[in-house]
Each structure stands twice: as structure tokens, then as C-alpha cells.
Amino acid sequence: MTDTTRTYEPGTHPSLPPPMLTRGPIFWVRQNLLNSPLNIVLTLVSLYLLYLMVPAILNWAFFDAVFVAGSREECREIGSGACWALANVRFGQFIYGFYPEHLRWRIDLTAVLFVLALLPVLWDKTPYRQYWFIYSGLFPVIAFVLLVGKLGLEPVETTKLGGFTLNVVIGVTGIVASLPLGILLALGRRSHMPIVRMLCVMFIEFIRGVPLITLLFIASTMLNYFLPPGTTFDLVLRVLIMVTIFSAAYIAEVVRGGLQAIPKGQIEAADAMGLRYWQSMRLVVLPQALKISIPGIVNTFVGLFKDTTLVVIIGLTDVLGVGRAALSDAKWNGLAWEVYVFIAILFFICCFSMARYSIYLEKKLHTGHKR
Incomplete structure (x- = not known):
């Protein structure tokens, strides 16, 4: 640690970190949540409401929830929380709709190619970015062919x-x-x-x-x-x-x-x-x-x-x-x-x-x- 009691020659004093109470999370809380009587009251009320709501939401969404079941009645027999079994059973329809199941790989491939097409657009440090832009420009045609079916693919x-x-x-x-x-x-x-x-x-x-x-x-x-x-x-x-x-x-x-x-x-x-x-x-x-x-x-x-x-x-x-x-x-x-x-x-x-x-x-x- 730096000795703060030592005497230094002019221009030779080392740079010291700011005091703890003027930086970091404690400073942020004091400046934004506890900087006035009204804000103190609002912060305490908010914390109390979170104390009432968050445990109930977590119990409903996770701890008492049912993820595997065959019907709503079966869900209610297993647990008292959310019945995510419906999203589990119908997940394919939620994502793909009524696209033929044996062709859903084309949607998955399109999604992967879409992410690759976004790379040079969103990230300027993409290697060989100028060549990636050519692929990004061609992606709409590739996506159309994959999703609708052309060039030998099943329509x-x-x-x-x-x-x-x-x-x-x-x-x-x-x-x-x-x-x-x-x-x-x-x-x-x-x-x-x-x-x-x-x-x-x-x-x-x-x-x-x-x-x-x-x-x-x-x-x-x-x-x-x-x-x-x-x-x-x-x-x-x-x-x-x-x-x-x-x-x-x-x-x-x-x-x-x-x-x-x-x-x-x-x-x-x-x-x-x-x-x-x-x-x-x-x-x-x-x-x-x-x-x-x-x-x-x-x-x-x-x-x-x-x-x-x-x-x-x-x-x-x-x-x-x-x-x-x-x-x-x-x-x-x-x-x-x-x-x-x-x-x-x-x-x-x-x-x-x-x-x-x-x-x-x-x-x-x-x-x-x-x-």
C-alpha cells in the first residue's frame, strides 16, 4: 500500500485511487437511490414490493413449474406452478409453424447462414470483411432458395x-x-x-x-x-x-x-x-x-x-x-x-x-x- 503520510517532493507524489465512498457500487447506490428522503422512501417501498413479488414469480415460473406432462390436468396433478409442458410439446410448431418436419433442417441452416451474414455488418473486425460483404449481399437469394425450395430442393x-x-x-x-x-x-x-x-x-x-x-x-x-x-x-x-x-x-x-x-x-x-x-x-x-x-x-x-x-x-x-x-x-x-x-x-x-x-x-x- 502507498504510504499517505510520507512527504514527497513537488511533482513526485504518486497517483492515488479515489476514496472508496466516491466510486463503485456504494457510491452509485448513494447517488441514485439514497440521495434524498423521497428517494430513500421509494427505494424501501420498491425493495418491499420486490420481496413480495420475486419469490412468488420464481416459485410459479421455476420451482413449482411442470416441464413434462401430457395435458393440463396432468400438469396440475404434478405441480402448482406454470405448465411449461405445452411449450415443450409444441415447441416445433412455435418455432417452425407447419413447415414439413423432414425439411426443418433448411430453416436451421438458414438461421446459421443468417448469423454468418450479419458478422461483417455488425462487427467491423471480421476477417476478410470485404469478401464477407459479398456473401451478405447474396444471402437473401440463398435464404429464399432454402426456405421456398429451388434448384433441386423440394418446393x-x-x-x-x-x-x-x-x-x-x-x-x-x-x-x-x-x-x-x-x-x-x-x-x-x-x-x-x-x-x-x-x-x-x-x-x-x-x-x-x-x-x-x-x-x-x-x-x-x-x-x-x-x-x-x-x-x-x-x-x-x-x-x-x-x-x-x-x-x-x-x-x-x-x-x-x-x-x-x-x-x-x-x-x-x-x-x-x-x-x-x-x-x-x-x-x-x-x-x-x-x-x-x-x-x-x-x-x-x-x-x-x-x-x-x-x-x-x-x-x-x-x-x-x-x-x-x-x-x-x-x-x-x-x-x-x-x-x-x-x-x-x-x-x-x-x-x-x-x-x-x-x-x-x-x-x-x-x-x-x-x-
């Missing part, structure tokens, strides 16, 4: 896609496709060309003024009236298009807010360097605007992913539809809590992961927040 109707797989397909497609479209709409709305600006404004305001469920109904029913007789337009593809344009309209407004936050001097500096419009946007303006817009963009993506459950209303069997179908079985009737908690956990894992990556990206790109 599968898109109506067989269901469960959480359908939610992920719709969510990921909407997120990936809406971002570049939303950026173009935001640039078009700020364009000096009146026709382009007017068309972008009309598109954005119309889409933002209509609920997503209305657009899904248009895609599932009314669109057929405008197609030539005998024309078939896959329902899942229609839903993907509607979800994409719906998300793009909101992304456009988020990006427009980021563009307006860029000082005019940045654009003037790019012009002074001789950069053309698209060069200045790509190299100077958009990188700064997108950094500012990260929280809003991710918030829109999280909302979009949760809204994928709306497809159950137009007849597609997503994870929520599978849960409702499972509850209609007489053997499992009355387990709504378990079903919806299980579905909520699936969505929470995905949405929480997106939120945490957003925070990591903000800190990494120095968007102006305190570190």
Missing part, C-alpha cells in the same frame, strides 16, 4: 411458413429493405426538385397516416381486385412489401431529423472541396446523420418486429397464431399465461439484443452521449 408453399420463423422472416426482410428505401425517401423529401419532393412527401404522409393492419388487409384482400383475372400474387410476398414500405416511411422521417441536425457548414465544406451531391451525401452528410439517427432507427425496427404479430389477423400462422391454436386444444385449454409468457420471452430476446447493439454502436461511433 414448400409459403403458407407453410409459420411460427416464430415467419415473424423473423417478415421482421428481418422489413428491416433490411426499409433502411435504404427510407434513406432515399428522406433525401427525396429534402430534394430541391419539386416533383420528387412532392411525391416523397405524399408517399410518406399517406403511409404514416394509415395503420399497418389496414395495409395488411389491402395486401391480403383488396389487391386481388386490381390484378388481372387469374393472376396469383403470393400472400407472404405481399405482406413483405407492405411491411417494408410501412417501415420505410417511418425510417425516412427519422433520417430526415438526422439530416436537419447536420450544420449547413458541413454541406458547404463538401461543396468547397468539389464533391458532387451524391459524393457529399455518401462521404460527409449521411454518415453523420445516421449516427445521430441510430436510436430512432433501432426504435422503429423494434416496433416493426413486434408488429409482425399482426399477420395473424389476415390468416398467416405466426407464433401468436400457433399459440392460439394450441390453446384451442381441449388438453391444453386454460394455459394462456404460459403461452403468452413464452411468446413474450422470444420477442424480448430479439428486441433486447437490438437495443443493446444500438447502445454499443452509439458508444462506438461517439454520437455525443456521455461515455
